Amino acid sequence: MESYAVLRMPQTINYGRDAFERVGEEAAERGRKALVITDKVMEELGYVSEGRDHLTKVGVESFIYAGVASEPTDIYVAEALKMFQQTECEVIISIGGGSCIDTAKAVAVLAKNGGYIGDYMGGKHTARIAPIPHIAIPTTAGTGSEATDVTIITNTSNDVKMMIKQPAFMPEVAIVDPLLTLSSPKHVTAATGIDALSHAVEAYISRKSHPMTDMIALSAMQLIVTNIETAYDNGVSLDAREAMSLGAMQAGIAFSNSSVCLVHGMSRPIGALFHVPHGNSNAMLLPAILEYSKDYSVERLADLGRIFSKEEEDLTDEEAAESAVESVKKLCQKLEIPNLSGWGIDKQDFESVIIKMAADALGSGSPANNPRVPNQTEIEELYKVCYEYDFISKSKAGRLKT
Secondary structure, three states: OOOOOOOOOEEEEEOOHHHHHHHHHHHOOOOEEEEEEOOOOOHHEEEEEHHHHHHOOOEEEEEEEHHHOOEEEEHHHHHHHHHHHOOOEEEEEEEEHHHHHHHHHHHHHHEEEEEEEEHOOOOOOOOOOOOOOOOEEEOOOOOOOOOOOEEEEEEEEOEEEEEEEEEOOOOOOEEOOOHHHHHHHHHHHEEEEEEHHHHHHHHOOHHHHHHHHHHHHHHHHHHHHHHHHHHHHHHOOOHHHHHHHHHHHHHHHHHHOOOHHHHHHHHHHHHHHHHHOOHHHHHHHHHHHHHHHHHHHHHHHHHHHHHHOHHOOOOOOOHHHHHHHHHHHHHHOOOOOHHHHHHHHHHHHHOHHHHHHHHHHHHHHHHOOOOOOOOOOOHHHHHHHHHHHOOOOOHHHHOOOO
């Protein structure tokens, strides 16, 4: 646990059904020309045109960059930044999943501070000028990126996902409208939901946790565990969608002010090299890494276990921690989360880059926040375990030799 607490979040959070209607007023307070950073799916669903209508009503002119087509890359950032400069916009609005929001975060900072986005990784360069006002509007209940000061951008020259964290990357406004998540298909609801759960769990078990993040992470875990299966089985349940949106945002606030751990450290190289969406790769890794970490975070994982098993409050901490791991495994099975093999990653291709992935994971710094801190060899072995991980039976993840 950290010796002192820091808590950062957007200046304004608009949350609830029909919150999207606030985008015009929020933008008009900050400028008269807005660049909307989004993707083709959001255009096809009508969310972009709806947003433009709200902007037009208050006299805000809008321009569209819809080039985000996968996990965010430095190429998307450069393209969107060029459009922002050419159109002389004053506000940035992101509509979509974490990829759209993370791209917009990078543009908002670079538009004022200059340079290449990779310059900001690892604190090599600090954004000293306030960024362009950024209004983040998520359409999935997953990344929580609308409420974090983190952006993850792939360097296309070396296939490394750059995790960049500075206060300047925090959106100025978050608009979280659960109605926008109704369009998420089952597989997206599953992957983003487990992604949000991994954010909350890692924030809670992190070596950098503190009382403020603990409170928010526990609330997020409660909301997600209680509602994720309903959102998956009955996607039109507004109550479940609303709870998941709130839980995902809370999880984002929690990990942004605490940290993520080994799941995210190992997830980013998989996304960079095999183009697995971030939420999916986190979901694939979470059960095995919780099993690996369990004996080093018994009390904290026991709290998660008791959220899953309310009727068994007399469990010992050891039993409740074990229940947490088994419950997460069962949940992934229920939500049809595949392992890496099931995703279709070729085994030979995967094994050929395990050493690089483990080194990149360690280099990100996230594994050092884990309750059980792995070395290079242990991460290599964990990748092998996760490739064919069985969500039903016991794995060897918790019994790796140190």
